[in-house]
Amino acid sequence: MSEPRQRSRFWGSEASNGLALISPTALYAILLLAAPLAATLIYSVLTDGYLTVIPHFQLCNYVGECHSQLADGTQDPATYLGAWSDPIAQTLLLRSLIVSTLVTAATVLLAYPVAYFVSFNVDSSRKSLWLFLITIPFWTSYVIRVFMWNVMLSRTGVINSALQGLHIISDPLQMSFTIQAMIVTLAHSYAPFAILPIYVALEKIDRSLLEAGQDLGETRFTTFLRVTLPLSMTGVIASVLIVFIPTIGDYVTPNLIGGGKIPMIANMIEKQMLKADNRPLGSAIAVSAMLAVGIVSMAFLYLNRRYLKGTPK
Amino acid sequence: MKIVPFKLPALKIYTIAYLIFLYCPIVILPLFAFNNSAAVAFPLQGFTTQWFQNIWVDPQLWTALENSLVVAIWTSVLSVIFAIFAARASTRYRFPGQAPLLGLIMLPMVLPDMIMAMALLVVLLAIGVPLSKFTIILGDVLICTPFAMAILTSAFQSLDRSLEEAAYDLGEGPISTFYLVILPLVMPGIISALLICFTISIDEFIVANFLGSGQPLLSTFIYGQLRFPKYVPNIMALGTVLVGVSVALLALAEFFRRRGLARTGAKDTGGFL
Numbered sequence: 001m002s003e004p005r006q007r008s009r010f011w012g013s014e015a016s017n018g019l020a021l022i023s024p025t026a027l028y029a030i031l032l033l034a035a036p037l038a039a040t041l042i043y044s045v046l047t048d049g050y051l052t053v054i055p056h057f058q059l060c061n062y063v064g065e066c067h068s069q070l071a072d073g074t075q076d077p078a079t080y081l082g083a084w085s086d087p088i089a090q091t092l093l094l095r096s097l098i099v100s101t102l103v104t105a106a107t108v109l110l111a112y113p114v115a116y117f118v119s120f121n122v123d124s125s126r127k128s129l130w131l132f133l134i135t136i137p138f139w140t141s142y143v144i145r146v147f148m149w150n151v152m153l154s155r156t157g158v159i160n161s162a163l164q165g166l167h168i169i170s171d172p173l174q175m176s177f178t179i180q181a182m183i184v185t186l187a188h189s190y191a192p193f194a195i196l197p198i199y200v201a202l203e204k205i206d207r208s209l210l211e212a213g214q215d216l217g218e219t220r221f222t223t224f225l226r227v228t229l230p231l232s233m234t235g236v237i238a239s240v241l242i243v244f245i246p247t248i249g250d251y252v253t254p255n256l257i258g259g260g261k262i263p264m265i266a267n268m269i270e271k272q273m274l275k276a277d278n279r280p281l282g283s284a285i286a287v288s289a290m291l292a293v294g295i296v297s298m299a300f301l302y303l304n305r306r307y308l309k310g311t312p313k
Numbered sequence: 314m315k316i317v318p319f320k321l322p323a324l325k326i327y328t329i330a331y332l333i334f335l336y337c338p339i340v341i342l343p344l345f346a347f348n349n350s351a352a353v354a355f356p357l358q359g360f361t362t363q364w365f366q367n368i369w370v371d372p373q374l375w376t377a378l379e380n381s382l383v384v385a386i387w388t389s390v391l392s393v394i395f396a397i398f399a400a401r402a403s404t405r406y407r408f409p410g411q412a413p414l415l416g417l418i419m420l421p422m423v424l425p426d427m428i429m430a431m432a433l434l435v436v437l438l439a440i441g442v443p444l445s446k447f448t449i450i451l452g453d454v455l456i457c458t459p460f461a462m463a464i465l466t467s468a469f470q471s472l473d474r475s476l477e478e479a480a481y482d483l484g485e486g487p488i489s490t491f492y493l494v495i496l497p498l499v500m501p502g503i504i505s506a507l508l509i510c511f512t513i514s515i516d517e518f519i520v521a522n523f524l525g526s527g528q529p530l531l532s533t534f535i536y537g538q539l540r541f542p543k544y545v546p547n548i549m550a551l552g553t554v555l556v557g558v559s560v561a562l563l564a565l566a567e568f569f570r571r572r573g574l575a576r577t578g579a580k581d582t583g584g585f586l
Contacts, residue, residue, distance in 0.1 A: 014406050014407060014408065015406070015407070015408040015409055016408075017402075017405075017406050017408075018402045018403075018405070018406025018407065018408030018411065019402075019408045019409070019410070021398055021399075021401055021402035021405075021406065022398060022399050022402035022403065022408070022411075022414055022415075023398075024394075024395060024398050025395040025396070025398045025399035025402075025418055025458065026399070026414045026417070026418065028395055028454070028455075028458075029414075029417045029418045029420075029455070029458075030417065032433060032451055032452075032454075032455055033417065033420065033421065033429065033432075033433075033455055034417055035436065036429075036432035036433045036435065036436040037428075037429075037432050039432065039435060039436050039439070040428075040431070040432040040435065043435060053439075110331065113324060113327055113328070113331075114327070114328050114331050116324070117324045117325060117327070117328045118328070121324060121325065128567075128571075132563075132567060133332060134332070134335065135563075136339075136560060136563060137335045137336055137338070137339045139512050139516075139559045139560075139562075139563050140339060140516075140552070140555055140556045140559050140560075141515075141516055141531075141532065141535060141552060141555050142516050142517075142518060142532070143518050143532050143535050143536050143539070144342070144535060144548065144551075144552040144555070145338055145339075147539050147548070148337075148338030148339075148341065148342065148552075149338060151338075151341070151345075151353050151545070152337070152338065152341065156352065156354050157353065157354060158341055158345075158353065158354060158355060160354075161354035161355040161356075162355045165355050165356055188334070188335065188338070191331075191335055241423060242422065242423055245423045245424070245425065246423060246424070246425045246426070247425075248425060249424075249425020249426065249427035249428050250425070250427075251426075251427050251519055252518055252519075252536075256539065266425070266427040269427060269428075269431055270427070270431075270523075273431050273434070273435065274523075279435055282431065283435070286428050286431060286432070289425075289428070290428060
């Protein structure tokens with residue numbers, strides 16, 4: 001990578017050209033993404049005022065009891081609990097984490113064999129066709145896709161009416177408005193995000209390594225465990241993160257599939273930010289959710305590193 | 314590939330079963346879009362085009378569609394322009410701060426839309442920017458740029474550097490080289506990125522719901538209708554139309570992507586992402 005040097009050392013250099021070229025995009029991301037995220041972090045330690053935010057530092061949006069400030073500048077006698085002290089916020093965050101973890105586990109475990117099949121068992125000329133088939137259902141309206149699961153799972157829905165019509169069941173099964181229904185829906189929504197990174201990682205594996213493994217007396221299964229799986233872990237990690245992190249903030253599924261009866265953390269963020277108009281508390285919940293996701297992701301990455309270290313290459 | 318570790322028929326059967334699971338919600342859409350019953354349940358009640366007629370004459374839908382198109386066109390054009398800059402910079406140059414800047418640009422791919430939309434909303438309200446289609450575009454561009462980046466990075470990566478050097482040797486400047494040599498070669502990537510961004514933007518609900526002024530977009534219109542059971546068959550019909558349109562757009566995107574690969578002489582390595 002050598003760029004003909006012109007003019008002074010910096011201007012026209014590789015570094016300045018690169019920075020100049022990326023600057024419009026980078027500025028946009030800094031102004032509209034980094035700055036708002038930073039603002040959320042700052043808001044979470046400020047005081048809630050009447051329809052406004054007062055720049056008075058406090059940590060009670062996270063821990064303990066908090067007072068809002070009224071329009072006349074006095075303290076509202078009513079208190080609210082911080083994000084980590086409020087049992088409702090705790091429950092919702094825990095529920096969101098559990099649902100996200102289950103969705104991630106289900107999605108990635110179910111996706112791995114599919115990615116494996118496309119990468120190892122499909123003739124290379126037909127791979128893109130298979131990938132195309134896998135991605136097609138996901139380029140159609142997200143809201144409709146989620147709602148279709150409600151249509152299928154509800155009491156009078158497609159599955160129940162079909163099973164009753166076939167006289168397999170007499171009473172409809174209660175499937176909608178359950179956590180299980182939300183998990184199925186989310187596992188469906190995020191399927192391609194799990195398959196594609198694993199597929200890419202599997203594609204990169206040097207096939208001669210597998211032959212070497214078998215020449216050295218490994219069975220197919222031990223070759224998979226000791227060669228293929230460790231080498232594809234980068235893809236597995238990518239898909240775990242790409243499913244786990246966004247799932248925690250899913251808003252449509254709890255509303256359409258949970259029927260609003262099983263709120264998740266995103267619903268609480270919305271409620272505090274908009275309906276209750278308590279932006280510092282809403283921000284604190286949002287920050288807490290990201291923190292929780294971050295910690296779980298870090299723990300996962302750490303465990304994974306230990307697993308790879310303990311595996312002979 | 315002489316030795317394949319697992320070539321089990323079970324794996325193929327499993328994959329097909331998984332595809333059935335993936336297609337399940339899409340396949341039953343047209344089934345009930347033409348079903349002559351307000352209830353979405355078996356047994357089917359006979360054929361009707363009533364629901365398609367209903368959506369055709371719904372003025373709200375046309376407004377929503379128009380809004381969505383305006384937002385999606387602006388979003389896809391802006392996202393792809395931003396992505397061209399960033400993808401070209403990251404594939405052609407090495408510069409300080411590259412990893413964190415690219416990380417920030419790609420962050421929306423993993424960041425929950427809800428967190429991003431709320432953070433942006435709070436700042437927009439604090440500055441006093443009125444919510445409108447413009448603010449939806451601002452949010453959608455953030456979400457779409459990483460996807461456009463993913464496509465364009467691979468398009469720029471497969472460029473042969475010597476073509477560019479040849480243009481310099483023949484006396485072209487950096488800008489004319491970009492227009493005359495690089496742009497035509499990555500054009501198929503650009504078109505496929507435009508189509509992907511367009512589709513994502515049409516689909517995006519969270520941003521449209523929270524950063525909009527209450528004027529419906531297609532996704533928020535659909536979401537609003539779903540609260541009323543009597544409108545559900547209409548949405549089945551609308552969904553059927555949307556599935557048809559997206560499949561057509563995707564086939565087009567795939568066509569351009571393959572043509573691009575053929576043009577740069579690269580080997581086809583698979584899907585969009």
